Amino acid sequence: MLNFRMLRFCFTIIILFFLAAAADATTIYRYVDENGVVHFTDVVPDRYKARIITGPKKTTPSGSNYYSLSYLKRLAEEAAHRYSLDPELVKRVIQKESRWNPYAVSKSGAMGLMQLMPKTARILGVRNPFDPEENINAGVRYLKNLIDYFGDVKKALAAYNAGPTSVRRFGGIPPFEETRGYVREIMYNYKGKGTKRHRERIYKIVLSDGTIMFTNSPVYLKGKSSF
Structure with a gap:
């Protein structure tokens, strides 16, 4: 019974410690090593992909942690x-x-x-x-x-x-x-082509009344010239 109480007491102290640390730390990370042991740290481990579990964050206009x-x-x-x-x-x-x-x-x-x-x-x-x-x-x-x-x-x-x-x-x-x-x-x-900086194709259109028009839209192209 004594061992159980002592174990519960120690576990409570550990939880309180991390809660207190979370209040002061910028970011707390959690990761699991190859032996299945869970670790908490305020430094991103080089060997593991960390997951944020607490820490202040600026909110988006919607007030959530989803950023459009x-x-x-x-x-x-x-x-x-x-x-x-x-x-x-x-x-x-x-x-x-x-x-x-x-x-x-x-x-x-x-x-x-x-x-x-x-x-x-x-x-x-x-x-x-x-x-x-x-x-x-x-x-x-x-x-x-x-x-x-x-x-x-x-x-x-x-x-x-x-x-x-x-x-x-x-x-x-x-x-x-x-x-x-x-x-x-x-x-x-x-x-290059991945941006709007690439050269657009410009079309030359001659209307029925002889008016010349230039456009980047091929909507009126039937029977017209382009360059």
């Missing part, structure tokens, strides 16, 4: 303007990094929409990497710093993926297939 894509894109656009970057570039980076998943965690421990590594997040002063506004603001600021430092968008993207040290060491985009594919995909979507 339009809301996330608006945050990206605001951050881009804040740091004088093209919003389309920022959105392409987020699409590649996390596919707009605020709670994404990579195998290497990168977190959130812009996949900030724990060390990078700490340097940038990020308290909750899973908060969309905080994550995007820090990620865009970091990307802006890289662009200013290297003076080239492609090199900056390579540094965002592989780290600034690798770009400096090789004097450009490192010969890593992952990094080269990363830069190639983002630049293609940013400057």
Whole structure:
């Protein structure tokens, strides 16, 4: 009986400890190791994908923890303007990094929409990497710093993926297939067919009264010319 009471007392103390810690900590994570043991920590484990179980979070306009894509894109656009970057570039980076998943965690421990590594997040002063506004603001600021430092968008993207040290060491985009594919995909979507920046087909229409009209809609094209 004594052992049972002691066990219950210890269990209660542990629960109270984590509840108290949750009130003060920015974010508490829970993960289960390979032996089935449950762990609680305020640091994202490098070897495990963490799941947020508590901690303050900013709410969306709807007041829930669901973030609409339009809301996330608006945050990206605001951050881009804040740091004088093209919003389309920022959105392409987020699409590649996390596919707009605020709670994404990579195998290497990168977190959130812009996949900030724990060390990078700490340097940038990020308290909750899973908060969309905080994550995007820090990620865009970091990307802006890289662009200013290297003076080239492609090199900056390579540094965002592989780290600034690798770009400096090789004097450009490192010969890593992952990094080269990363830069190639983002630049293609940013400057190529993946954006509205591609050249639209313009049609020339001659109306029955001889009026010439140019349009990007093929609705009136029957028997007309185009270029």
